[in-house]
Amino acid sequence: MRQSCARRLPFAAIVLLASLLVARTVGAAGTAALVNGSFEETSGGLPAGWSLDAAVKAKGEVRVVDHPSGGRALLLLPNARNGGDKPLGVGQLLDATAFRGKQITVQAVLAADGGAEAVVGVHVLGASGGSPYVHLVQGDSNGTLIEQHKTLDVPTSAENLVVFAIVTSGTGRAWFKSIALAPSVPPGTAASSAASPGAAVPATTERADIRVDVARVIRPVPPALFGTNVEWIWNGQGLWSDKLGMLDPDALRQVRELGPTVIRFPGGVFSDAYHWRDGLGPQDKRPTTDHYPKGPRSTHHFGNPELVAVAQTTGSELLLTVNAGSGTAEEAAEWVKFMNHGPGGMRVTRWEVGNELYMKGDLSGGQMSAERYASTYLAFASAMRAVDPTIRVGAIGGLNQGAYHFIDDARWSEKLLKAAAGQIDFLAVHDAYAPVVIGIGAGTDPRSVYRAMLAAPLQIEQNLRALSELLARYEMPGRPIGIAVTEWGPLFHVMPDSPWVDHVKTMGSALFVASTMNVFLRNPRVEMTNFFKLTDAGFMGWIGRRDGRWEPTPAGIVFSEYRHQLAGNVVQAEVDGPVRPSAAVGVVAAFERVPQVDAVAVAEGDNVKVIVTNKSDSNNVETRVSLAGIKSYAGAEISIISADSFDANTGTELPQIPGLNWARQIDLGRFSKGGPQDIHRTTKRLAATGTTVMLVLPPISVTTLVVSGVRR
Numbered sequence: 049m050r051q052s053c054a055r056r057l058p059f060a061a062i063v064l065l066a067s068l069l070v071a072r073t074v075g076a077a078g079t080a081a082l083v084n085g086s087f088e089e090t091s092g093g094l095p096a097g098w099s100l101d102a103a104v105k106a107k108g109e110v111r112v113v114d115h116p117s118g119g120r121a122l123l124l125l126p127n128a129r130n131g132g133d134k135p136l137g138v139g140q141l142l143d144a145t146a147f148r149g150k151q152i153t154v155q156a157v158l159a160a161d162g163g164a165e166a167v168v169g170v171h172v173l174g175a176s177g178g179s180p181y182v183h184l185v186q187g188d189s190n191g192t193l194i195e196q197h198k199t200l201d202v203p204t205s206a207e208n209l210v211v212f213a214i215v216t217s218g219t220g221r222a223w224f225k226s227i228a229l230a231p232s233v234p235p236g237t238a239a240s241s242a243a244s245p246g247a248a249v250p251a252t253t254e255r256a257d258i259r260v261d262v263a264r265v266i267r268p269v270p271p272a273l274f275g276t277n278v279e280w281i282w283n284g285q286g287l288w289s290d291k292l293g294m295l296d297p298d299a300l301r302q303v304r305e306l307g308p309t310v311i312r313f314p315g316g317v318f319s320d321a322y323h324w325r326d327g328l329g330p331q332d333k334r335p336t337t338d339h340y341p342k343g344p345r346s347t348h349h350f351g352n353p354e355l356v357a358v359a360q361t362t363g364s365e366l367l368l369t370v371n372a373g374s375g376t377a378e379e380a381a382e383w384v385k386f387m388n389h390g391p392g393g394m395r396v397t398r399w400e401v402g403n404e405l406y407m408k409g410d411l412s413g414g415q416m417s418a419e420r421y422a423s424t425y426l427a428f429a430s431a432m433r434a435v436d437p438t439i440r441v442g443a444i445g446g447l448n449q450g451a452y453h454f455i456d457d458a459r460w461s462e463k464l465l466k467a468a469a470g471q472i473d474f475l476a477v478h479d480a481y482a483p484v485v486i487g488i489g490a491g492t493d494p495r496s497v498y499r500a501m502l503a504a505p506l507q508i509e510q511n512l513r514a515l516s517e518l519l520a521r522y523e524m525p526g527r528p529i530g531i532a533v534t535e536w537g538p539l540f541h542v543m544p545d546s547p548w549v550d551h552v553k554t555m556g557s558a559l560f561v562a563s564t565m566n567v568f569l570r571n572p573r574v575e576m577t578n579f580f581k582l583t584d585a586g587f588m589g590w591i592g593r594r595d596g597r598w599e600p601t602p603a604g605i606v607f608s609e610y611r612h613q614l615a616g617n618v619v620q621a622e623v624d625g626p627v628r629p630s631a632a633v634g635v636v637a638a639f640e641r642v643p644q645v646d647a648v649a650v651a652e653g654d655n656v657k658v659i660v661t662n663k664s665d666s667n668n669v670e671t672r673v674s675l676a677g678i679k680s681y682a683g684a685e686i687s688i689i690s691a692d693s694f695d696a697n698t699g700t701e702l703p704q705i706p707g708l709n710w711a712r713q714i715d716l717g718r719f720s721k722g723g724p725q726d727i728h729r730t731t732k733r734l735a736a737t738g739t740t741v742m743l744v745l746p747p748i749s750v751t752t753l754v755v756s757g758v759r760r
Contacts, residue, residue: 080143082211086226087112087122095122098138098213108136108215115159115223117193117746118728119692122224124215126164137167137214144172144206147229151201155228156184158213161191162220167213168227170200174207186222190732192744193225195253195668256625256671256745260649260658262760263677264620267572269650272398273565274611275310275367275578276590277535278358279318280327281339284350285583286593287358295357299583302591302598303362307611310398312367312534312578313355319403320373320412324383327351340411352386356394366394367534367578370432372402372424373414377431384435398576400442400476400534401428408456418460422467429471442532443468446477447518449511452635454478461515465522465529472529474575475519480508480536480564481580483634485548492633494714495665497548498556498694500633501538502663503642505563509571516573530575536564537579537588538603540634547714550587550702554719555727555748556694558602562661562750565610566648569618579607585703592700599698602727606689606750610659613752616652623647625669645669645745651758656681658753662745665694669745673753676739682757684734684741689727690749697722 083097090096090112100110108126115121126136156168165188171181180203184196202209211229215222279285287303289296314322321340327348328334334348359366368387370380380401387393401424405416416424421444429441445461448454457463461475482504483497512531519529538557540548551557561579568574583589583598590604600608625645632638644667649658656678662669675681695715699722702710713719718726734741736757745751 080146082140082142082227082229085228086120087224088120095138098140100138101134104134104136110136110138115193115225116191117688117730118690118725119225122213124166124213124222126215126218126220126222128218130218131216135214135216137212139210139212142209142211144174144202144209147202147209148206149202149204150231151199153197153199153230154182154184155195155197155226155230157193157195157225158184158186159189159191159193159223159225160186160220161188163188164215164217164220164222166215166222166224168224169210169212169214170229171210172200172202172206173210174205175203176205188220191221191223193223193668193746194744253668253670254626254644254664256623256645256669258645258647258658258660258671258673259622259676260656260673261620261676262651262656262758265651266570266618266620268617269569269614270575272310272365272576273568273574274308274607275312275576276308277312277316277578277581278355278583279316279581280314280322280348280350281318281344281346282585283346284354284358285581285585285589287583288350288354290349295354295361296598299591299598300358300361302600303358303582306591306600306604306608308362308364308582309611310367310576310578311355311359311364311582312369312400315369315403316535316580317403317411319369320371320375320405320410320414322371323375323379324352328353341413343411353392356392359394365398366396367398367400367576368396369400369403370428372421372428373405373410373412377428380428381431381435384432384439388436388439397438398440398442399432400444400532401425402444404444404454404478406444406455406457406460415456418457418463419467422464425464426468426471440473441471442474442476443472445475446479447511447515449479449507450635450637451632452479452484452507461518465518469522469529470524470527474530474532475515476532476534477515478533478535479511479515480533481539481635482560483540483636485540485634486542488634494716495694496631497633498665499628499630499642500636501556501560502563503630503639504560504636505567505646506639506642507637508564509567512567512571512574516571519573531571531573532576533568533574534576534578535580536577537561537590539588544708545711547711549711550713551695551719552588552603553592553601553697553700554694555602555691555696558606558689559661559663559748559750561603561606562610562659563646563663565607566646566659566661569614569648579603587702593703594698594700599700599724601698601700602691602696605727609687609689609750609752613657613659613754614650616650619649619651621647621649621658625671626664626667628664645671654756654758656755656758658755660743660745660751660753662747662749662751664747666747668747671743671745673741673743674739675741675755677760678739679759680739681736681755681759683736684753684755686732686734686743686754687752688730688746688749690730690746691718691727692748693718694748695719696726696748698727699723
């Protein structure tokens with residue numbers, strides 16, 4: 049085995065190198081703390097606060113650039129002259145006063161490729177009785193950033209600390225994403241006790257094993273699993289442009305790229321106050337009506353013709369929710385007739401009777417008992433099927449779960465199924481919103497809120513499993529009842545004065561989207577899901593506005609990855625990896641063991657695709673993916689979507705409306721700085737090695753692995 053160049057380099061030479069690097073610009077005393085450890089600031093093209101000795105300039109190049117995985121990094125490019133006692137690198141000299149008599153942790157995130165070796169070193173100078181030091185050495189990692197840390201005991205007599213980043217090879221590249229010095233945390237002390245709210249804990253590297261069994265098929269991927277919601281209000285929440293007098297072409301472009309397969313219309317809650325004929329005829333002749341009784345008002349510029357145009361332009365099917373709150377069975381049947389048999393319609397195979405009529409104080413004003421709803425449903429379904437007996441009709445229901453108590457009558461679904469199971473094709477549920485922090489205190493740790501949201505998929509999976517068992521007890525032989533999650537998504541709050549209301553647009557929310565999609569894919573009874581919602585003049589759109597244009601949020605970006613990558617059969621994927629407890633927050637219960645790594649796998653032809661989520665905001669996870677049921681594969685490629693903080697976002701903006709004041713939002717470090725650069729995309733090809741693939745999952749990431757040329 050090749051001995052490390054850093055280990056072969058004499059200690060005296062390392063100290064000489066480091067001191068020369070810093071002496072000319074820092075002076076004998078040095079600074080009190082490490083400067084610009086994340087290399088985001090530059091001066092004259094070099095990292096600000098770091099020194100480069102003139103003697104090593106001929107040995108290569110020093111740059112500050114964007115790393116392929118995102119974020120700024122120091123890049124060292126050595127040439128054939130590099131090596132010897134003074135290799136290419138930069139350094140700082142620190143005053144050791146604040147470190148004396150303490151144990152510190154030296155942390156670094158670094159990478160190398162092309163045979164290079166990256167080294168971070170910290171040496172103690174001026175101490176009596178010896179000169180302690182630590183080296184963090186990273187060999188060729190194919191460019192993948194790896195976190196390392198070691199502890200260093202600083203003597204009470206220490207005068208200075210020398211910190212340096214060097215490359216010891218004559219070829220390749222060395223990357224340094226961050227270098228930090230921090231007091232070591234005593235055993236048994238909470239890592240977050242000395243941190244400010246929202247601060248990430250020091251990074252470490254954990255390990256996970258994922259076993260994918262291509263031969264164990266769970267079920268085909270339902271195309272309708274990738275649906276969305278569009279509301280009729282506010283010009284279809286911006287899909288129609290009054291200024292252009294047409295559907296917004298920029299919005300349509302984004303919708304096509306997002307790729308929803310089913311569009312639910314005209315609500316949520318607005319469904320049970322909506323009369324579909326208001327959306328017909330010339331736009332200048334259409335009425336202006338309440339969104340809900342005594343609520344805001346909109347003109348029906350986005351109605352049936354515009355909805356059909358969006359669906360046809362984007363290749364989507366429709367799910368229509370008929371008005372069971374203030375409408376009639378005859379009105380619903382006429383809509384079926386118009387859409388499926390009349391001019392100007394398009395065939396709709398899925399219909400839903402009502403929205404959330406089980407909820408106490410439903411805004412539509414149509415709340416009713418389970419018994420009354422069962423009777424209403426039977427009348428509506430009968431009238432609608434008389435027009436077209438081939439349609440699938442869904443009833444509304446679900447099961448409450450802990451603090452997630454949205455259904456006023458806990459026995460709603462049981463009563464409905466007893467009365468109408470033989471006429472229900474699917475049950476429409478809204479059991480997958482999280483974390484819903486209405487009522488939490490302002491002092492709640494932001495990271496605990498995100499961790500609770502990322503635990504919520506466990507709660508959703510339990511709820512869907514219990515609901516599946518209930519449906520199995522009541523469904524008729526030969527007539528199974530499916531589950532359609534017709535509204536779901538990240539949801540923090542609904543009021544503008546909440547400091548959480550706009551956090552639906554963050555990368556932390558996108559991790560929830562990924563993990564919840566995995567739950568849906570694994571449950572054989574879930575046949576359709578519709579995220580809430582496509583666009584929004586407020587805060588819930590997965591496509592939002594930035595600088596006058598439509599842009600996807602991280603939730604939309606991750607959803608699109610699932611939509612365009614996953615087809616074929618869902619196959620078994622078992623994960624053995626790190627777990628972490630989460631506290632009860634909002635509607636999410638406490639969990640003792642929340643998997644930090646989640647995965648779903650599909651097989652299609654000679655390809656196997658695995659999407660893996662790392663929910664940790666601090667830890668890399670080295671992951672071995674084992675492929676059972678195959679003999680070999682020809683190659684593999686990975687695509688990583690990641691961010692540096694839970695609250696990273698693409699910079700979509702809340703609307704500025706006179707009289708509407710949005711609260712200042714919780715900021716973990718990136719929220720107010722959001723922009724496209726905050727969501728990182730990385731792709732890389734991997735060599736074939738037997739029937740395993742090795743991955744390094746960065747924190748806060750969704751990684752897609754595509755294994756091609758599979759032989760079974």
